[in-house]
Amino acid sequence: MADVDVAATQLAIADLSGTVIARDTVDMSVDGGPEKLLEAVSERLRSMLDEHDHDPARVRHVVAGLPAPVDFQRGCAVRPPIMPGWDGYPVGDYLRGQFGAAVTVDNDVNLMALGEATQDMADTPLLFIKVASGIGAGIVTADGSVHRGADGAAGDIGHIRAPTRRDVVCRCGKTGCLEAVASHRAVLADLGITPSSYDDRLHASRELARLVADSDTSALHRIRQAASDIGEVVAMLIHTLNPRTLVLGGPLSELQDEILSGVRAAVYEQALPLATRKLIIMPSQLGADAGIFGAIALAGREAFSQAGVGRLLAEA
Numbered sequence: 001m002a003d004v005d006v007a008a009t010q011l012a013i014a015d016l017s018g019t020v021i022a023r024d025t026v027d028m029s030v031d032g033g034p035e036k037l038l039e040a041v042s043e044r045l046r047s048m049l050d051e052h053d054h055d056p057a058r059v060r061h062v063v064a065g066l067p068a069p070v071d072f073q074r075g076c077a078v079r080p081p082i083m084p085g086w087d088g089y090p091v092g093d094y095l096r097g098q099f100g101a102a103v104t105v106d107n108d109v110n111l112m113a114l115g116e117a118t119q120d121m122a123d124t125p126l127l128f129i130k131v132a133s134g135i136g137a138g139i140v141t142a143d144g145s146v147h148r149g150a151d152g153a154a155g156d157i158g159h160i161r162a163p164t165r166r167d168v169v170c171r172c173g174k175t176g177c178l179e180a181v182a183s184h185r186a187v188l189a190d191l192g193i194t195p196s197s198y199d200d201r202l203h204a205s206r207e208l209a210r211l212v213a214d215s216d217t218s219a220l221h222r223i224r225q226a227a228s229d230i231g232e233v234v235a236m237l238i239h240t241l242n243p244r245t246l247v248l249g250g251p252l253s254e255l256q257d258e259i260l261s262g263v264r265a266a267v268y269e270q271a272l273p274l275a276t277r278k279l280i281i282m283p284s285q286l287g288a289d290a291g292i293f294g295a296i297a298l299a300g301r302e303a304f305s306q307a308g309v310g311r312l313l314a315e316a
Helices: 034-051 091-099 108-117 178-182 184-190 203-213 217-241 256-270 287-303 306-315
Strands: 002-004 009-014 020-026 061-066 102-107 126-131 135-140 245-249 280-283
Touching: 002 034, 002 108, 002 287, 009 034, 009 287, 020 034, 034 091, 061 091, 061 108, 061 287, 091 102, 102 108, 102 287, 102 306, 108 126, 108 135, 108 245, 108 287, 126 217, 135 178, 135 217, 178 184, 178 217, 184 203, 184 217, 203 217, 217 256, 245 256, 256 280, 287 306
Parallel strands: 002 061, 061 102, 126 245, 245 280
Antiparallel strands: 002 009, 009 020, 126 135
């Protein structure tokens, strides 16, 4: 399993029961392009298999999550705003060639949503909101499947127009996108906090948390504004999807009191009681591990699907 993020990729190997055998991280930015990163990921996965005496030829399914819209059928990113050089690159074909196994490529927030849906406290339908350098949503339906939409664009809420600050230019070229005004990256930039480096990936988050703990008025105001903007967009999704559980994840959501309260306030103010009377709003139970556990769950489903069982029988 590979959960690709902007600055690093989490890796995991699990058996068919879903038990994690090994984990590691590849500290490499997506900015270098797909070939360099996927080569490093493949080499490290093979090393992990060797270290735990597992034959790479017996790998049954590989799942990769990308921080971008994904064409689920073709196994590639589609016009990703934060992944230069990845548009249309055949990630699925590359990994299939490396491991000779079935490969599923999905949006990272879809995998996070699926990971959260496997937890005891999370009822479906479930809506997962990731607030990081971008803002995305993952949707798990009542039967436990992921809703991806016709072209993999379902949940790309970061480019819905925000209620405030409509003159801010987004990386997609439009103005006023929710991502441009309410993402973790936007909040850090407005507060003048130096971005994290590869040597200290948690620097920016720690600095923001420190400002909040010290009751810095600028930081508190900015975070509450971001939470309000996110909450108003989420309220529209609540009416559209009527989820039972709303989960907030990503580095900005770790400031639980400020973000959760702001989103809750906007949702309960904007959405009608019928859509919110049984709604549970909660922080991520898995945190940064949500994508990996979602990838493991998806791999297990695919391995024991009709096609997956057919492959197992053919190899027997």
